[in-house]
Amino acid sequence: MSGRIAIGSGSAYADxxxxxxxxxxxxxxxDYLAFDCLAERTLALAQVRRRQDPGxxxxxxxxxxxxxxxxxxASGRRVVGSFGSANPDAAAADTxxxxxxxxxxxxxxxxxxGDDVLQQVLAADLDLPEMGRRAGELRERIVCANAYIGAExxxxxxxxxxxxxxxxxxxxxxLFVGPICHELGxxxxxxxxxxxATLVGHLLECGVHGAGGNFEDPPFRLVPDPHDLGLPxxxxxxxxxxxxxxxxxSGGAIDERVVKTQLLYEIHDPAAYLTPDxxxxxxxxxxxxxxxxxxxxxxxxxxRRPATLKVLVGLDLGWKAVGEISYAGPGCLDRARRGEEIVxxxxxxxxxxVEELRCDLVGLNSVAGGVVAGGPPPEVRLxxxxxxxxxxAAEQVVYESELLYFGPAGAGGATGSVVPLLGVTPxxxxxxxxxxETELLVS
Amino acid sequence: MKLRExxxxxxxxxxxxxxxxxxxxxxxxxGWLAASLTPEVVKAKFAGLVAGEVVxxxxxxxxxxxxxxxxxxxGGVSISLRADPHGKAYQSLILDIxxxxxxxx
Numbered sequence: 001m002s003g004r005i006a007i008g009s010g011s012a013y014a015d016x017x018x019x020x021x022x023x024x025x026x027x028x029x030x031d032y033l034a035f036d037c038l039a040e041r042t043l044a045l046a047q048v049r050r051r052q053d054p055g056x057x058x059x060x061x062x063x064x065x066x067x068x069x070x071x072x073x074a075s076g077r078r079v080v081g082s083f084g085s086a087n088p089d090a091a092a093a094d095t096x097x098x099x100x101x102x103x104x105x106x107x108x109x110x111x112x113x114g115d116d117v118l119q120q121v122l123a124a125d126l127d128l129p130e131m132g133r134r135a136g137e138l139r140e141r142i143v144c145a146n147a148y149i150g151a152e153x154x155x156x157x158x159x160x161x162x163x164x165x166x167x168x169x170x171x172x173x174x175l176f177v178g179p180i181c182h183e184l185g186x187x188x189x190x191x192x193x194x195x196x197a198t199l200v201g202h203l204l205e206c207g208v209h210g211a212g213g214n215f216e217d218p219p220f221r222l223v224p225d226p227h228d229l230g231l232p233x234x235x236x237x238x239x240x241x242x243x244x245x246x247x248x249x250s251g252g253a254i255d256e257r258v259v260k261t262q263l264l265y266e267i268h269d270p271a272a273y274l275t276p277d278x279x280x281x282x283x284x285x286x287x288x289x290x291x292x293x294x295x296x297x298x299x300x301x302x303x304r305r306p307a308t309l310k311v312l313v314g315l316d317l318g319w320k321a322v323g324e325i326s327y328a329g330p331g332c333l334d335r336a337r338r339g340e341e342i343v344x345x346x347x348x349x350x351x352x353x354v355e356e357l358r359c360d361l362v363g364l365n366s367v368a369g370g371v372v373a374g375g376p377p378p379e380v381r382l383x384x385x386x387x388x389x390x391x392x393a394a395e396q397v398v399y400e401s402e403l404l405y406f407g408p409a410g411a412g413g414a415t416g417s418v419v420p421l422l423g424v425t426p427x428x429x430x431x432x433x434x435x436x437e438t439e440l441l442v443s
Numbered sequence: 444m445k446l447r448e449x450x451x452x453x454x455x456x457x458x459x460x461x462x463x464x465x466x467x468x469x470x471x472x473x474g475w476l477a478a479s480l481t482p483e484v485v486k487a488k489f490a491g492l493v494a495g496e497v498v499x500x501x502x503x504x505x506x507x508x509x510x511x512x513x514x515x516x517x518g519g520v521s522i523s524l525r526a527d528p529h530g531k532a533y534q535s536l537i538l539d540i541x542x543x544x545x546x547x548x
Binding site: 040041044130214215217220221257260261262263264265266267268269270271282283284285286287299317320322356358360362366367368369370371372383385386387421422423424425426 | 447448451452453455456457458459460462464466468488489490491492500502504505507509511518519520521522524525526527531532535536538539
């Protein structure tokens with residue numbers, strides 16, 4: 001415990017770039033880097049990789065991260081991340097290998113297990129509210145279930161002097177809440193303070209997304225050097241002393257507008273943001289610019305943490321097929337619609353193997369859904385998407401879209417893809433059903 | 444006038460729920476937007492995309508609004524067949540809402 005902390009974001013999800021983290025580490029401004037390696041679907045996809053290869057399913061950037069942060073780790077500064085994804089053991093092995101290769105001896109690695117709750121979900125026959133079904137009814141489709149776990153195990157590993165902590169489905173803000181509580185000496189049942197720590201975690205967990213990414217809308221909103229966005233970090237010495245900034249010299253921006261949009265990103269009721277650590281209250285938060293790329297935040301509150309942990313349950317939903325083909329010039333819209341008609345008639349023969357079929361016209365309604373109206377487009381791309389029970393049916397969907405080369409005139413540029421469709425849906429499990437274990441390894 | 448001329452926004456997703464936050468560029472527009480940018484207006488705008496309800500949370504300290512849209516993403520990012528399964532574009536679509544400038548301070 002030092003009474004203050006400088007903590008940066010290292011990553012927003014499994015496919016995020018790694019170089020911005022190395023750049024932030026090299027500034028010497030942060031003592032902690034927290035890597036969020038997961039998004040809603042990522043963990044389920046990793047579970048599929050693990051099924052195909054028992055040594056797979058962990059984050060695939062561990063070697064790169066350790067080697068790129070070798071100096072940072074050697075100086076005793078620390079990394080926390082959900083690198084474990086679907087396979088914390090494999091992630092631990094990768095980490096130990098990488099530490100050895102980087103000649104980093106004596107680094108203590110905390111490995112957190114227990115977020116895999118598949119057995120508990122099935123045994124308790126949990127309700128799956130978004131599916132309108134119970135787990136038992138979908139038993140043969142359920143492939144994985146992971147609980148969002150909180151900061152407790154991270155704090156414990158930091159107290160045991162771990163320099164690199166990895167686990168599976170840590171809740172995104174908890175990756176930051178752990179180090180903050182450890183350094184500021186905050187108790188894990190000090191709810192208002194956990195609200196403040198969660199505010200910081202929430203502002204940083206999305207990486208460059210919270211520092212000017214996904215923000216530009218010319219001419220109303222511009223961001224400097226958007227090709228070179230920098231990662232955000234926080235300096236914090238208490239709940240009333242929090243400043244958000246970003247890698248000096250990088251592109252992007254930390255200003256009032258950027259911080260406010262990130263603050264409400266993926267939040268429902270701002271007075272009750274539920275995490276494994278706390279029911280955070282952001283409804284009274286204040287945001288003020290205090291310097292270039294420096295924003296002071298405060299005013300977060302918190303109440304007792306929820307009694308249940310959110311679980312994401314992965315479901316095997318068959319196959320997803322997408323086929324596309326373009327039409328341009330006068331009458332392109334009519335020809336594309338004619339093409340859609342042909343595909344629908346051809347696919348009707350597949351019967352129930354095509355469980356859901358939708359056709360959109362890219363350039364007209366595929367994203368805007370008709371919400372925004374415009375004049376006749378100079379070109380459109382017919383997009384045929386289907387959820388299929390079998391792979392052959394999915395391949396047929398793509399094939400029929402491609403064969404529109406022989407449909408209405410001028411169809412060009414056919415592309416297609418067939419991928420397993422792995423759905424995730426939430427459930428809620430009592431805390432007592434989740435047993436978290438932490439192991440300490442030394443490189 | 445279009446909402447885009449006076450406010451900025453961001454959308455996010457959790458399962459089949461989308462949230463879209465909206466902030467006026469000028470803080471003095473907050474009250475006017477509170478009266479004109481109602482959940483009903485937003486629900487009507489997203490009629491073709493959102494099957495559920497629209498709830499608005501007001502955050503006076505930030506001078507902003509958070510719209511929560513249920514059954515908004517055709518099952519959510521992992522299940523939907525839509526071209527934009529996250530609803531990333533919702534933040535732009537909401538800015539197309541037409542507002543009456545008459546009551547604007």
